[in-house]
Amino acid sequence: xxxxxxxxxxxxxxxxxxxxxxxxxxxxxxxxxxxxxxxxxxxxxxxxxxxxxxxxxxxxxxxxxxxxxxxxxxxxxxxxxxxxxxxxxxxxxxxxxxxxxxxxxxxxxxxxxxxxxxx
Numbered sequence: 001x002x003x004x005x006x007x008x009x010x011x012x013x014x015x016x017x018x019x020x021x022x023x024x025x026x027x028x029x030x031x032x033x034x035x036x037x038x039x040x041x042x043x044x045x046x047x048x049x050x051x052x053x054x055x056x057x058x059x060x061x062x063x064x065x066x067x068x069x070x071x072x073x074x075x076x077x078x079x080x081x082x083x084x085x086x087x088x089x090x091x092x093x094x095x096x097x098x099x100x101x102x103x104x105x106x107x108x109x110x111x112x113x114x115x116x117x118x119x
Contacts, residue, residue: 020051026104027051028061029089029097032071036088062087070096 024046031037031045039058046053065071070093075083089097 023104024051024053024057025061025065026097026100028058028065029070029093029100032087032089033094033097036074036086038084038086042087065093069093 027046027049028042031042037045039055039062042062043053043055043058062071066073066087069090071087072090073085073087076086077083
């Protein structure tokens with residue numbers, strides 16, 4: 001049986017990217033659960049977690065979360081440039097995050113159970 005490794009690796013990369021996108025919202029809300037942050041701080045924390053995100057991906061997501069009343073923000077003057085927009089979780093955001101945390105735990109348990117059953 002012939003396996004096209006190039007095609008297979010591209011499918012794996014696509015699947016990995018889709019998995020990361022699926023948990024990105026959860027990761028952002030989790031970061032902000034520790035306190036307010038401005039976008040470059042969020043990106044730095046995501047990168048430390050190997051979640052590579054660029055501003056062009058982050059800003060629309062932050063806007064969507066804000067429009068869903070999960071986040072709010074405030075402006076703060078900066079001594080080294082333009083004012084910074086600091087995001088924080090709203091009460092609705094905290095409730096939403098708790099629900100995502102429950103779902104995440106259930107998913108991890110389901111995946112681990114599936115892997116145990118296949119070994």
